[in-house]
Amino acid sequence: MLPSCSDDPGGPxxxxxxxxxxEKETFDTLHRIxxxxxxxFLNAENEDGLYDMLVNRMGIRIAQKNQVIPNIELKFLKDxxxxxxxxxxxxxxxxxxxxFISPLEIQIAYKLFLGSEKDIEDALYLWELFKDxxxxxxxxxxxxxxxVRGDDYGIIL
Amino acid sequence: xxxxxxxxxxxxxxxxxxxSYAAWVKRTPNPEWSKNQAVLIDSFMLNARNxxxxxxxxxEQVIRQREKKQVPVSVSGIP
Numbered sequence: 001m002l003p004s005c006s007d008d009p010g011g012p013x014x015x016x017x018x019x020x021x022x023e024k025e026t027f028d029t030l031h032r033i034x035x036x037x038x039x040x041f042l043n044a045e046n047e048d049g050l051y052d053m054l055v056n057r058m059g060i061r062i063a064q065k066n067q068v069i070p071n072i073e074l075k076f077l078k079d080x081x082x083x084x085x086x087x088x089x090x091x092x093x094x095x096x097x098x099x100f101i102s103p104l105e106i107q108i109a110y111k112l113f114l115g116s117e118k119d120i121e122d123a124l125y126l127w128e129l130f131k132d133x134x135x136x137x138x139x140x141x142x143x144x145x146x147x148v149r150g151d152d153y154g155i156i157l
Numbered sequence: 158x159x160x161x162x163x164x165x166x167x168x169x170x171x172x173x174x175x176x177s178y179a180a181w182v183k184r185t186p187n188p189e190w191s192k193n194q195a196v197l198i199d200s201f202m203l204n205a206r207n208x209x210x211x212x213x214x215x216x217e218q219v220i221r222q223r224e225k226k227q228v229p230v231s232v233s234g235i236p
Contacts, residue, residue: 069210
């Protein structure tokens with residue numbers, strides 16, 4: 001699983017989680033566990049519809065009961081970049097356990113690609129914090145894949 | 158009355174702030190900067206919980222925003 005913040009309406013209160021495709025029975029179990037654990041699905045679909053959404057490359061939203069934000073957008077892996085995200089994930093160690101997040105190089109490239117003021121600022125912030133630790137060839141290749149440059153913002157490779 | 162707004166200067170100012178904030182985070186001990194971040198995030202969360210928004214309206218907003226951005230691929234983490 002692979003959480004990281006995204007910028008839906010209302011600010012950075014959405015965690016995207018990417019998972020490999022799972023069988024319907026496994027999803028049904030997950031669905032049941034989440035509902036029992038006090039979560040709900042924001043999408044109106046039932047469990048069959050939710051599974052169909054995932055299979056059809058859409059994300060489904062999960063939040064604590066009676067609370068829209070913060071929420072999780074759960075998605076199945078669907079393209080090469082998603083597979084890179086999972087393959088190259090970073091481990092964040094916190095007191096409660098380990099979290100996996102997407103590689104910073106991909107986050108920077110993708111933020112530049114999204115291109116809003118906020119996205120650019122996020123990309124620059126990550127770059128400034130981690131520039132001495134990034135794999136620059138990897139970043140260069142990700143930026144090439146999504147056809148972006150960072151020169152205008154001081155992200156110079 | 159005519160208002161002037163220099164978009165480029167505004168952007169440069171914002172980017173300079175990001176650079177100086179990142180530099181501050183790098184030279185500040187983890188417990189100190191993370192405490193500040195926690196205050197900010199907690200207040201975001203509190204505010205979000207009080208947001209009178211139905212899931213239907215919220216999802217409509219998400220769709221509209223994505224259409225505007227025309228996001229073609231998903232890199233998790235990054236919607």
